[in-house]
Amino acid sequence: MKPVISLNFIDYMILSAYVLITIIVGYSLKKYMKTSEDFFLSGRSLPSWITSLAFLSANLGALEVIGMVANSAKYGILTVHFYWIGAIPAMIFLGLFMMPFYYSTRVRSVPEYLKHRYNEATRGLNALSFAIMTLLMSGISMYAMALLFELMLGWSLTSSILLSALVVLIYVFFGGLSSSIYNEVIQFFLIWLGLLPVVYIGLHAVGGFQGLVAKIPPDFLNAWRQMGSASQNPMGVDWLGMVLGLGFVLSFGYWTTDFLVVQRAMASENLSAARRTPLIASFPKMLVPIIVVIPGLLAVALLPQFKVVPGGPTPDYNSALILMFAHYLPNGILGLAITGLLASFMSGMAGNVTAFNTVWTYDIYGSYIKKNMPDEHYLKMGKYATVFGVLFSIGTAYIVRSFPNLMDYMQLIFTFFNAPLFATFLLGMFWKKTTPWAGFWGLLLGILAAATHYLLYQLHVLHYSSEMAANFYQAWWAWCVDFVMTIIISLFTARKDEKELVGLVYGLTPKVHSEERFFKRPAFWGGLSIAVMIVLNIIFW
Amino acid sequence: MENTEQRRHFFDLKIPLGSLLGFYGIVLLAYGIFGPKDIYDKSFHMDINIVWGILLIVISGAFLLSAYLGRKARK
Numbered sequence: 001m002k003p004v005i006s007l008n009f010i011d012y013m014i015l016s017a018y019v020l021i022t023i024i025v026g027y028s029l030k031k032y033m034k035t036s037e038d039f040f041l042s043g044r045s046l047p048s049w050i051t052s053l054a055f056l057s058a059n060l061g062a063l064e065v066i067g068m069v070a071n072s073a074k075y076g077i078l079t080v081h082f083y084w085i086g087a088i089p090a091m092i093f094l095g096l097f098m099m100p101f102y103y104s105t106r107v108r109s110v111p112e113y114l115k116h117r118y119n120e121a122t123r124g125l126n127a128l129s130f131a132i133m134t135l136l137m138s139g140i141s142m143y144a145m146a147l148l149f150e151l152m153l154g155w156s157l158t159s160s161i162l163l164s165a166l167v168v169l170i171y172v173f174f175g176g177l178s179s180s181i182y183n184e185v186i187q188f189f190l191i192w193l194g195l196l197p198v199v200y201i202g203l204h205a206v207g208g209f210q211g212l213v214a215k216i217p218p219d220f221l222n223a224w225r226q227m228g229s230a231s232q233n234p235m236g237v238d239w240l241g242m243v244l245g246l247g248f249v250l251s252f253g254y255w256t257t258d259f260l261v262v263q264r265a266m267a268s269e270n271l272s273a274a275r276r277t278p279l280i281a282s283f284p285k286m287l288v289p290i291i292v293v294i295p296g297l298l299a300v301a302l303l304p305q306f307k308v309v310p311g312g313p314t315p316d317y318n319s320a321l322i323l324m325f326a327h328y329l330p331n332g333i334l335g336l337a338i339t340g341l342l343a344s345f346m347s348g349m350a351g352n353v354t355a356f357n358t359v360w361t362y363d364i365y366g367s368y369i370k371k372n373m374p375d376e377h378y379l380k381m382g383k384y385a386t387v388f389g390v391l392f393s394i395g396t397a398y399i400v401r402s403f404p405n406l407m408d409y410m411q412l413i414f415t416f417f418n419a420p421l422f423a424t425f426l427l428g429m430f431w432k433k434t435t436p437w438a439g440f441w442g443l444l445l446g447i448l449a450a451a452t453h454y455l456l457y458q459l460h461v462l463h464y465s466s467e468m469a470a471n472f473y474q475a476w477w478a479w480c481v482d483f484v485m486t487i488i489i490s491l492f493t494a495r496k497d498e499k500e501l502v503g504l505v506y507g508l509t510p511k512v513h514s515e516e517r518f519f520k521r522p523a524f525w526g527g528l529s530i531a532v533m534i535v536l537n538i539i540f541w
Numbered sequence: 542m543e544n545t546e547q548r549r550h551f552f553d554l555k556i557p558l559g560s561l562l563g564f565y566g567i568v569l570l571a572y573g574i575f576g577p578k579d580i581y582d583k584s585f586h587m588d589i590n591i592v593w594g595i596l597l598i599v600i601s602g603a604f605l606l607s608a609y610l611g612r613k614a615r616k
Contacts, residue, residue: 014565014568025554028552186557189562201584201585329584331580333589
């Protein structure tokens with residue numbers, strides 16, 4: 001098949017300049033990497049505008065961008081739920097209520113918090129599942145990206161994989177988390193500046209917002225109006241499943257406990273900056289639909305292959321964004337758009353790699369394999385972990401190439417671990433009577449509950465109107481099982497001494513009083529963010 | 542480690558970021574002015590490269606200026 005897009009020398013010049021600058025930034029940070037905290041936590045020295053853009057960018061991987069444009073072409077405006085109800089409340093909760101426990105206790109990772117609050121077993125379970133899942137996901141997104149580039153640009157699978165993996169390896173190897181974060185900020189701007197032209201030209205082509213509204217199906221236009229029952233909207237999800245599954249469990253599970261994002265906030269220069277990180281990030285997060293939802297809607301309005309005809313073939317939604325590029329972007333700006341996509345891919349991958357090397361070094365290697373070594377040893381281990389983390393991701397990419405179905409399973413299995421984890425954290429942070437072994441068993445039973453639910457759905461014992469609905473309710477039930485079982489087991493097992501829990505649990509930790517001016521206070525930003533989110537939901541009701 | 546005035550974070554990110562965007566702005570602007578014109582049939586005869594090139598130069602200028610002023614203020 002002939003590639004859809006042909007790049008010329010200007011486009012390649014833009015791409016190469018990007019690759020060059022990421023490597024320069026990474027290399028120039030090399031001399032600051034003296035201790036393991038410099039490498040894994042940026043020496044806890046970054047200002048909040050940098051950490052908050054990185055916080056957002058690490059989540060804005062290429063799979064996310066392409067997948068969400070595809071969702072928008074498939075479901076319409078409903079896709080905004082992934083950005084508003086499905087992210088903002090959780091980000092605010094992290095900033096206002098959970099960050100003090102993560103940051104003030106000086107833990108270096110999410111699993112390490114679990115060790116202090118619960119016990120070694122809980123940490124081990126979380127660290128191991130997180131490390132494995134992170135690398136698998138990084139390999140999967142690398143494969144998906146390379147496949148798209150092969151179809152659209154005619155680049156061979158191997159050269160895309162090796163190029164992106166090598167660049168990420170170089171800059172993370174030299175500069176650790178700082179390098180990943182600095183590049184994520186650059187990537188943040190490139191993603192926006194690269195994707196906005198297609199929105200601009202597309203809206204011009206369709207005749208502005210009025211033209212767009214006239215050309216898309218009417219059930220694509222509202223965020224909530226058709227959520228009364230699952231059969232009324234294209235997603236096949238009712239409002240309860242949306243609020244409980246996505247808005248509460250999946251979103252809180254991801255944004256408040258996934259080390260990939262929490263690590264960025266932990267790199268902040270002080271507690272107040274750490275708390276502001278997710279709060280400031282929530283504002284650009286609310287705007288991401290401009291660059292993902294609008295292109296999806298434009299594809300439906302403008303490109304004939306995305307008009308759904310009853311009985312006709314199902315459109316290949318994942319190609320929506322690239323086909324929009326191919327139709328509307330001339331060379332030059334096209335190179336910038338492809339650079340934006342490549343940047344989003346690298347930011348996602350570097351996020352995975354830095355989270356992996358930290359959890360591996362502190363929570364697996366430093367806790368079970370070689371304890372109490374001098375700090376230089378762990379710094380060196382972090383660099384090795386970066387290398388084999390990248391190699392393992394490449395390996396996964398090739399395995400997925402032979403078994404493409406793995407992709408769908410992995411996405412699902414990831415939610416097995418994330419969804420119940422939030423119950424374990426919620427009880428651990430806000431109920432001092434939660435016992436160490438209740439934490440472990442509750443988490444394990446929650447994971448098993450998710451697996452059981454999945455099995456019952458696959459065997460057609462349970463029925464939902466769509467896969468997405470099944471996924472949302474699965475998250476909800478896994479969370480409930482973890483929550484209830486943790487409470488029950490806590491009543492029968494030995495508690496930790498309260499002195500050991502100071503700083504880790506609400507009620508045993510002295511409150512922090514912010515004496516900064518109002519615009520630096522976390523509560524101000526949190527309140528503002530929730531207000532904007534409510535207004536947006538009303539506008540697009 | 543002190544709490545308030547910790548070690549200065551590594552280097553000023555606004556400089557590489559501003560330079561990259563500035564480079565892109567100049568390349569796009571030049572290509573928009575001197576490059577072929579028939580490629581703009583796609584974008585409804587709007588020379589998007591010139592428009593975006595100017596935008597990028599403005600953003601780049603803002604980053605570099607703020608980096609320059611920040612450095613001056615510290616001295």
